[in-house]
Amino acid sequence: MSTHTSKSSRRMFLSGAAAASAYVWIPKPVRGYTAAEMLATITIDNKVKPGTSKWELDTPALCVDLDKMEQNIAKMQSTLKANGLASRPHSKTHKCAAIAKYQLQTGSIGICCAKISEAEAMIENGVDKICMTTSNPSKSKIRRAMAIRKKSSNFIQAVDLEENARDLSAAAKEAGVVADVVIDVAVGTRSGIPAGDDVVALAKVIDKLPNLKLRGMLSYDGGVQHAKGFAARKERALKTIQPNAEVFAEMKKAGLNAEIFSGGGSGTYNIMHQAPGFTDVQVGSYLFMDMQYLAIGGQDDANIYTDFQPSLTVLVTVLNNRFPGLLTTDGGSKAFTLNKPNAGVIGEPGMDYNAGSDEFGSIKITGTPSKSYKIGDKLECIVPHCDPAVNEYDWIYGTRKDKVEVVWPITGRGRSQ
């Protein structure tokens, strides 16, 4: 267990463009816009100079503590390495090309994307080794997937239906490429083909299709990630993955190419190496944490998940203090989403933050606050659920010791297609 980040990885993270001379660091091509254009957008919001205190930012402001994020990433890498697993982090969590690149630079073997538009946003901004975990069921999306494949031979996409596999092969042929695919094998009843003989049959079909290359399978169990208590989570995760592990073994036995068996997440990163054949985890939230993950409990603490540090916060401003026992802030559901449990106000355990209104947050004072809050005062909050909260913002302020170091566009924000 290491919480140390090497100087070299930090240097990589910031890269040349983040040097002091730059106003804020913006990766050059952002959705096709130049750095100057992106900077123009950002200065509309707030003329943020490096070294600005995060407390001076206009709110609601999405911030990530870079020290904590880097330590989370380092801890994930060292734990997985010790367990013989790789990481293939999910960009649906951060939607940020700069962070994806850092994950790749610090040892991740690839980046998962949930949707084709998210994958496009990533590859257009220099992120390679993308594995798309959702199938593309329309002609248009298949065409878009092949356009990505033409840009990168490291692109992999999920498939779970023979008809779709045939369409993919035909489109790959038309595009003049061989497209890499993994079979999405269901855990639960959400996406994918149920574990069983049909999977091996589909794998055999894919293996014979001229313009597809079978790489293995995905099995993501979304539900188990938030199962409360390490022991319960472990038992459930290893139980639900068992039929899938058997299918994976069958694929190998049948002589099919089965080099990838990917799944798991931030709640099971230290469990999945016990699933036979498992190769890598699709961790997402570990770098940010949120109220949902803090509540699941870990090996060290049954009540709070302390494996990773909460690095992601939203700063809000008090707009009203006139009504007894209540504060109104400028951060509502468009700043936090409606996920539960409620946002946590850092340093104020006696506050219950309800972001139920679109534009406003309502704080109920349930204990004794650390001070008397006035209109204009700011508060820092841990979000209920990091993925959809990040998706509400156009950029994220990267801070170190509470000072802004970088401003990153949320490259894939809103790309739910």
Place this chain on the structure above:
Amino acid sequence: MSTHTSKSSRRMFLSGAAAASAYVWIPKPVRGYTAAEMLATITIDNKVKPGTSKWELDTPALCVDLDKMEQNIAKMQSTLKANGLASRPHSKTHKCAAIAKYQLQTGSIGICCAKISEAEAMIENGVDKICMTTSNPSKSKIRRAMAIRKKSSNFIQAVDLEENARDLSAAAKEAGVVADVVIDVAVGTRSGIPAGDDVVALAKVIDKLPNLKLRGMLSYDGGVQHAKGFAARKERALKTIQPNAEVFAEMKKAGLNAEIFSGGGSGTYNIMHQAPGFTDVQVGSYLFMDMQYLAIGGQDDANIYTDFQPSLTVLVTVLNNRFPGLLTTDGGSKAFTLNKPNAGVIGEPGMDYNAGSDEFGSIKITGTPSKSYKIGDKLECIVPHCDPAVNEYDWIYGTRKDKVEVVWPITGRGRSQ
């Protein structure tokens, strides 16, 4: 009650740039980007030509039926006119400069904005007569507000605190302008100063400040908009506005400039003319409708609010049909938000759509569907709550008779600051 839209207003709506020659119509300056750049962004997603069937769009796709939207706007205007009220629609609902301009062109006296960044997005894209309904409690936001005021003498902003009024006046002086303000008078316990003597005292302070011009007051009752049943809604709306109406009369009696008494919404648009002194309603959802508003009931139907037609929908695609009684789609909380009641699947009363997962929607089959749904089939849904749902998208497809006519950027998307 008219559902007729005149040819001239439709022509205004589409304006010259929407002529058939254009690929899609993009208002020229979008956050400072050129039309070509915005078009580039949009064609990344999908090469949408005018006349494309909405059923061919990659999903999740946010669509507005332009005929229905125009009819909703026309009905609102004719009803308000008959009642002697004006409309000052809220851009927090649509976040779209093109729609705001249409509202102004069809008779609205101004546009409300919830936050300073939203107001910036609107004015930068040619929307004038903005009234900011939330106060600006920081130096930076005050500076930004004055920058807008310098661009437009029609800008009005809310204030609810003497200290803030003095800061605004000082900033206005520094900017070389006189800034128009309205006092936000609370209804309930969310934003604003409670109705009472303090309001008149604040009005007198503002009246004497050299660089502020008092215009009147705002009183928005968010809670009552969704009160179920017309009679209950009317009783509550007129009761909660009463102390505010008294304060407004006192302001007038004291010789203060009180030309604006603004509030109300899509649930009380046909009630607020009975509040003494009321001048205009801050309607938002009326042009789109959503499941929340459909549920409030109206004068004609106690169970369904039929005053306006649902024009806003999200198209989704079936990704999985393998599990009995269930369908998985590609529209989760990032496409619909977590608001309740659940999204409504058009034409399928026997489906319960749960968008509780970030990337996926889960449909429970509770009745008999109209057909057997396959992977790749599409469904059209009414969103739970229009404001935050629109905020999840970068653009909206304007359709007529199910064919795409325009693609508008959601100009103020993510602008929650």
